[in-house]
Amino acid sequence: MSIKHWPEQDRPREKLMAKGAEALSDAELLAIFLRVGIKGTSAVELARQAIMHFGGLRPLMSASKDEFCACAGFGEAKFVQLQAVQEMTKRHLNEQLVREDVFTSAELVKRYLKTHLQISQREVFAVLFLDSQNRLIQYKELFYGTIDAAVVYPREVVKEALKSNAAACILAHNHPSGVTEPSQADILITGKIKKALDLVDIRLLDHFIVGDGLPVSLAERGQV
Known part of the structure; x- marks a missing residue:
């Protein structure tokens, strides 16, 4: 199910606005950064899969460009954005x-x-x-x-x-x-x-x- 069909209180962006960034899980924060998922996978689920693949948010954020871009739904544009945010x-x-x-x-x-x-x-x-x-x-x-x-x-x-x-x-x-x-x-x-x-x-x-x-x-x- 697409995130836009979720109850409003469960949507990462709406949850952040209502409760603050600290109330979100690692996957929810990453989902906001990703903005969209891929066919058949919501941004939150894609974020969860990526965090599991890397073994946590910390190793994901320190991954090399090749490691980062090899993850489904990620790419050079997202890698550049992440470096800029950091x-x-x-x-x-x-x-x-x-x-x-x-x-x-x-x-x-x-x-x-x-x-x-x-x-x-x-x-x-x-x-x-x-x-x-x-x-x-x-x-x-x-x-x-x-x-x-x-x-x-x-x-x-x-x-x-x-x-x-x-x-x-x-x-x-x-x-x-x-x-x-x-x-x-x-x-x-x-x-x-x-x-x-x-x-x-x-x-x-x-x-x-x-x-x-x-x-x-x-x-x-x-x-x-």
């Missing part, structure tokens, strides 16, 4: 962090980091460099691969912080597994970077672990 979201949040005190906007920081790191299929270690008012100077990805003391160099973080004329930093990295629980290596490298930054009078405000759900703050756990 980039607009990043730029919108970036503009907010440039203007606002990051230290008092933890939820905004979490949203910002999710847009940059959540869909990555490899581990990425990044730093937010902040001015004396805790406003964003720049976001920079510094290290890739398995994040441990062997590949994350505190001196490189300090070097970039000095180059940016930063007064404070926030660390962040993702767990591609989706599990946000910090490892012992995460806690260890946080301590090493904090000590290195202390030597040049630059504050370390937090270290966020990004995965499924909300990022975990080590500062909130008293581990920074």
Whole structure:
């Protein structure tokens, strides 16, 4: 049955207007993005099939062009639209962090980091460099691969912080597994970077672990 024949309260667009985007399932949100289904399959059902095919919304959004376009009902136009939506979201949040005190906007920081790191299929270690008012100077990805003391160099973080004329930093990295629980290596490298930054009078405000759900703050756990 076509979506237009569904009860109004069950139609994704009408549901979003009535209850807000957070009330929709992943499939319903994707269906709004797709706009139409294919012959014999509604947009919502097509979205469900795609999410099952990729194993979730996160791997779907991080799929390569070839992987994305190989899915029934998808194509280059939709792939380009998705990239544009993701980039607009990043730029919108970036503009907010440039203007606002990051230290008092933890939820905004979490949203910002999710847009940059959540869909990555490899581990990425990044730093937010902040001015004396805790406003964003720049976001920079510094290290890739398995994040441990062997590949994350505190001196490189300090070097970039000095180059940016930063007064404070926030660390962040993702767990591609989706599990946000910090490892012992995460806690260890946080301590090493904090000590290195202390030597040049630059504050370390937090270290966020990004995965499924909300990022975990080590500062909130008293581990920074």
